[in-house]
Amino acid sequence: MAVTNETDNTPLPGTVFTPRQVRLLKIAVIVMGLLLVGGFAFVLAAIVYQASQIAKESTASAPALGGVETELAIPPDAxxxxxxxxxxxxxxxxxxxxxxxxxxxxxxxxxxxxxxxxxxx
Known part of the structure; x- marks a missing residue:
């Protein structure tokens, strides 16, 4: 009885891919999908962070009355x-x-x- 450790390089029926290639392709698709979802989540988190920083800066730098209060002298008939x-x-x-x-x-x-x-x- 002979036992071989060689992988079977025969393509799956109806395809040109071997079982090893299909397994590697599945892993690659899963990893790329996770990277895509993670990148999208990172972009959304960065947008939320930037928006919250802008809101904090605008409320911290704005005076209590919302701006400078002044009077402007113009001619009486103007x-x-x-x-x-x-x-x-x-x-x-x-x-x-x-x-x-x-x-x-x-x-x-x-x-x-x-x-x-x-x-x-």
Whole structure:
């Protein structure tokens, strides 16, 4: 009686793969699937972590009233025609009896950064 330790290299019926190749392919598919699921979970955890850090920073750096509170002196007969916000700057378009005027206000400090009087020509 002869016992052989050699693997059977005959393909499975209907395929070109041997049982060893099928077993290795199953292991590879399982490992890659676990890596895919683990990577996806890591990306989701990183997004949640970053979002929570942004929320903590914004609540820690915001003043109790939600920003700078200030008063802006404009001429008594002036009306605000329009305004535009860009980052931490606010632009006001004023209509005054003396003409049109633009004010650019720094929202962090509450001070007027620029005042432009528009002269028609």
């Amino acid at each position: 009306t605000v025609t329009s305004l535009a916000l860009d980052g931490d700057r606010l632009a006001l378009h004023l209509s005054t009896p003396n003409g049109q005027e633009l004010l650019v206000i720094d929202l962090k400090s509450g001070k007027v950064a620029a005042r432009v009087r528009l002269n028609p020509q």
